[in-house]
Amino acid sequence: MQEIELVCDRVVILVKGEVRREGLVEAITERAEPEIEFLLAGSERDIRTALKDWKLAEWSTPAAGQFRAVLKIPDQAGIDRCIDVLREGRVSIIELSRRRDTLEEAFLEIVTKKK
Numbered sequence: 001m002q003e004i005e006l007v008c009d010r011v012v013i014l015v016k017g018e019v020r021r022e023g024l025v026e027a028i029t030e031r032a033e034p035e036i037e038f039l040l041a042g043s044e045r046d047i048r049t050a051l052k053d054w055k056l057a058e059w060s061t062p063a064a065g066q067f068r069a070v071l072k073i074p075d076q077a078g079i080d081r082c083i084d085v086l087r088e089g090r091v092s093i094i095e096l097s098r099r100r101d102t103l104e105e106a107f108l109e110i111v112t113k114k115k
Contacts, residue, residue: 001104005029011103013110021110028110029100036079038069039095040086050089054082070099 004011005025013021013028021028035057040047047067058070073079086093101109 001102001107005103013107015111025103026100029103029106031099031101033072034074035099036071036073036082037095037097037099038071038086038093040067040069041065041092041094042067042090046089047086047091050085050091051082053085054078066094 008025010022010024011028012019039062042065044061044067047069051069051071055072056069057072058068060068062068071082073082083093083096
């Protein structure tokens with residue numbers, strides 16, 4: 001599946017000869033509940049204070065003074081608000097990315113799901 005993900009723009013997923021899902025790889029691997037991953041720099045207290053209004057799915061400390069936070073934010077307006085609050089709280093945003101399923105994870109979800 002990794003190779004398909006790297007080479008193809010569109011895929012079709014068949015189950016017993018029946019088309020279950022067709023579309024762009026990007027659309028098929030999109031998570032039902034969006035998660036945004038931030039790599040942040042600053043004081044842990046400032047970061048946690050800034051993020052208090054969002055649902056924190058994961059938290060880790062990959063390096064001294066850096067914190068990885070995964071938040072459940074449903075829409076772009078929410079992401080924009082979160083970024084504004086972080087910046088107002090003197091938190092540096094090192095990285096920001098939208099988490100996606102792998103094509104394999106999406107495939108397994110689609111083929112095991114009842115119609």
